[in-house]
Amino acid sequence: MPRLTLLDPTKTGTQAEELENKLRHLIVGQEEAIHQIVKAYQTHLAGLSPAGRPIGNFLFLGPTGSGKTRIVEATAESLLKNPRSVIKIDCAEFQHSHEIAKLIGSPPGYLGHRETHALLSQEVLNQHHTEKVKISFVLFDEIEKASDALWNLLLGILDKATLTLGDNRRVDFSSTMVFMTSNLGATEMSSLVSPRLGFQAPPEDAGCDTKLSSRLSRTGVEAARRKFTPEFINRLDKIVVFRPLGSEQLRRIVDIELEMVEQRIQTATAGRPFLVNVTNSAREFLLVEGTDFRYGARPLKRAIERLLVQPLSNLMATGQVHRGDRIRVTHNQDAQSLMFFRETGAEVWNIAGSAAA
DSSP, rough: OOOOOOOOOTTOOHHHHHHHHHHHOOOOOOOHHHHHHHHHHHHHTTOSTTTSSSSSEEEEEOTTTSSSHHHHHHHHHHHHHHHGGGGEEEGGGGGGGGGGHHOOOOOTTTTTTTTTTOTOOOHHTTOOOSSOOOOOEEETGGGGGOOOOOOHHHHHHHSSSSEEOOOSSSEEEETTEEEEEEEETTTHHEEEEEEEEOOOOOGGGGHHHHHHHHHHHHHHHHHHHSSSOOOHHHOOEEEOOOOOOHHHHHHHHHHHHHHHHHHHHHHTTSOOOOOEOHHHHHHHHHHHTTBBBBTTTHHHHOOOHHIIEEEEHHHTTTTTOTTTEEEEEEEETTTEEEEEEEETSEEEEETOOEEOO
């Protein structure tokens, strides 16, 4: 009698696990989106993706600043080492049918045919491929603003992984992850969670949290079904609804953004690096200054640029920071600002750049 061994289909391979770990480090509060991307990537690595279709077709819904575009960039960064390798199509630029020529090029015989270069040619898709990773990432941002002509164009891409250009050349999307983002239903979703924003749900409230997630997903999907045709919806692999970010998620984003600032400093000061230590009080100040639950993480990034990065650039430009310095950034409660100390000296600099004792 054959011996049966129980298998675990929930495990992923080493490469997919690496992608998941990187995404969890870069993206906060959007577990479902991470799970769907990793699942599609694992299927692709196993060679089991459906023939003649893109690796994955995803529609991301949710409020502004919740990470819809960021997770696409983070996936490209994790796999291709470059967040700018995403081919981003701003659908607000394609609200009229004739503007589709910018995507596929003008047909032969039309004025400007030779001067019009298709934004979605095979060369554009493949330009960021590496020796190890042959995957393209295409993002249609704010898809609800596109014209019907663009939606019809997408039907062929999503279903057959094929796009025909104006000069009849064919573009193969079978090694592509196609992402679409939209704010559809964002107002209704925000109204569902607004009383809860800024508060961490207690452990005993886990059941209610699950119910809230279900209501958010249902609200987003219903908004998408009202806007898009059944033919379009049926070609999607997954509709993922992004939850609005609460204070705990934003606090984690502060840490991630500060890590990115450190990387920028190291890149900009390759010949004369210095270290920056942002204290907990300064981090809390940045969180308070950058928190606006209506707009998610974007005000937080702007606050870090305004209150930390720009003052640091002033200190660098005026020679107040030198090679090997350790800069301590603290919160000045009296002035409600950040203060900058060079640990090896006695000078203190506030964000206006004036000296203090």
